[in-house]
Amino acid sequence: MSAAADAIASGALNGRVWFYSNYHCNLQCSYCLTESGPRVLRRELPGEVILDRAAEAEALGFTAFGVTGGEPFIRDDMxxxxxxxxxxxxxxxxxxxxxxxxxxxxxxxxxxxxxxxxQISLDHPDPVANDEMRGPENFRKVMEAIPKLVERGIGVRIATTLEDPDAVDPEQRERLCELHRSMGIPDEDHVVRPIVNRGRAATNDLGLLAGFEQLEPELTVTVDGAFYSPFGPTVRGGRLDSDLLVSRATAPLQRPVDALLRIADQLPDGHDASIGIR
Amino acid sequence: MKHRRSVEQHANEDAVSTAAPLVELVMRDQAPLLARRFFGDGPPSPITASLAQVPELLEVALPFIGAALGPGALDARAKELAILRTSALLECRYCVQTHTAVALDCGLSAEEVRVLRGELELDAAFTAERERTMLAWIDAVAAGRGTVDPGLQSRAAEALADHELVELTLTVTATLMLNRYCTALDLPVSAATLARLTEEGF
Structure with missing residues (x-):
């Protein structure tokens, strides 16, 4: 058993490896961690790199993959x-x-x-409130896409990102849940998570401050290197944050894995790694 | 002397230089996780701050630099002879200015420092045979282009123990690497060091 597999089995390391496929996006959300938008550099992680690192991750004992961006489906090969x-x-x-x-x-x-x-972002049961953060027509397009995925048998999850999930109006939350249930998405496939105060959210003074002690170690591979968490490779003012950078080298994957395990060992006892991107 | 003019010219250029660094110098709030232990309370040195761009290299390079350039079997004075002399020969503005201050802190006289910087002739300050041999060795390794002259090899082997010669040579070669690194990236000298040098008449 590899050291990574041991750490995953003990819960010291999350079993998922994340890939930042690209940084550009057709939307420009007000809380975006990566300042993504139509005019930003693509910074794509090549497909063969994603698959090579995935094969290594599999051999090392990682149990799941995640893909994020940017908008991944802006890429034809996605x-x-x-x-x-x-x-x-x-x-x-x-x-x-x-x-x-x-x-x-x-x-x-x-x-x-x-x-x-x-996993599809949907923040509010009302179109106006939803689109305020995510852009015009977002609600309508999401409402159109979800049934088409469901009817094809493709798994769908809903992610709701809120300034303060604990302060949300219960009636609003229930209406949102009724909405996803009506489209065949069960409650266990609905995640509610806080806005994290990084990237454009920090510029707009939104969300929760989170250091590495509040984040779960989840190996995250980007074109700029390997990061501690999918909350790591954030961009603010056009500049990539490096505070959660693990290593510039991502191959062989064993190198950032070893570095991440050393960092995870330094986490203080009882740390609160409760913020999840999933 | 061509070399002397060049070092002085570099020093003057630095004093008026306000250019931004070629690469972003990583400050404490952006220090990667594995780099944080190399950041103290104050501003990081430009070498630390630039190497932090690649934390896995910083992790091995800084301890190596510390071990190679810090006191070992050779004392701090001998180390500074090697570092400052090599840096002057390589015309590394950053290392010459930074290690002028360090050399003064290590007890070298202003005259000795000027000799090492190439501003005065060797005989003006260094008379001990062991140090003259060391300086000849430093010059040969730093500025030479091939094997060291057999006569100098014999003198060095006589004046220095094997482990001292190894350490001196590694100090020179590690400094050569840093000279090229700091010059290529045009690393800025701290305002405090520049102020200190002005105060000391450099």
């Missing part, structure tokens, strides 16, 4: 990449679901038989 990842390990891909046109949906059909979930 459906095939997600399918290949899903053949190896359970995979979740984070998406705004606004680019899932008929062609993309057809390309995604092979993942219906695989342990793959598309």
């Amino acid at each position: 459906p095939a990449l997600v399918a290949e990842l899903g053949r190896r390990r359970p995979t979740v891909v984070l998406s705004n679901a606004t680019l899932l046109n008929e062609r993309r949906l057809r390309e995604l059909e092979p993942v219906a038989d695989l342990p793959v979930h598309v």
Whole structure:
């Protein structure tokens, strides 16, 4: 058993490896960790790099994969990449679901038989309030995309990102849950998480401050290197944050894994790693 | 002397230079997790702050630099002879200015420092045979282009124990690496060091 597998088994390290597939996005959300938008540099992680690192991760004992960005489905090769990842390990891909046109949906059909979930952002049961943070027409596009995924048998999760999840109006929360249940998404596939005060959220003075003590160690591979958590490779003022950088080298994957394990060993007892991107 | 003019010219240029660093110098709030232990309470040195861009290199490079350039079997004075002399020969503005201050702190006289910087002739300050041999060795390793002259090899082997010669040579070669690094990246000398040098007449 590898040191990584031991750490995953003991709970010291999350079993999921994240890939930042790209940094550009068709949306420009007010709390985006990576300042993504249509005009930012793509900074794509090449498909072969994702698959090579995934194969290494599998051999080291990692148990799941995640893909995030940017908007992953802005990339033409994403459906095939997600399918290949899903053949190896359970995979979740984070998406705004606004680019899932008929062609993309057809390309995604092979993942219906695989342990793959598309995790879609939906913040509010009312279109106006939802679109305030996420951009015009977002609500409508999401409402159109979810049933099309569900009817193809593709796994869907809903992610709701809030300034303060504990302070949300219970009636509003219930209406949101009724909405996802009505589309066939059960409560266990609905995650509610706080805005994290990094990237554009920090610029806009939104969200929760989170240091590495509040974050779970989750190996995150980007074109800029390996990070401690998917909350690590954030961008503010056009500049990549390096405070959660583990190593610039990502290959062989054993190198950032060893470094991450050393960092995880330094976590103080009783640390609160309760913030999850999933 | 061409070398002397060049070092002085570099020093003057630095005093008026306000150019931004070529690479971003990583400050404490952005220090990568494995780099944080190398950041003290004050501002990091430009070498630490630039190496923090690649934390896995910083982790091995800084301890190596500390071991290679810090006191060992050779004392701090001998180390500074090697570092300052090599840096002057390589015309590394950052290392010359920084180690001028360090050399003064290690007890070298202003005259000795000027000799090492190439501003005065060797005979003006160094008369002990052991140190003259060391300086000849430093010059040969730092500025030479091939094997060291057999005559100097014999003198060095006589004046220094094997482990001292190894340490002196590694100090020179590690300094050569740093000279190229600091010069290529145009690392800025701290305002405190510049003020100190002005105060000391350099």
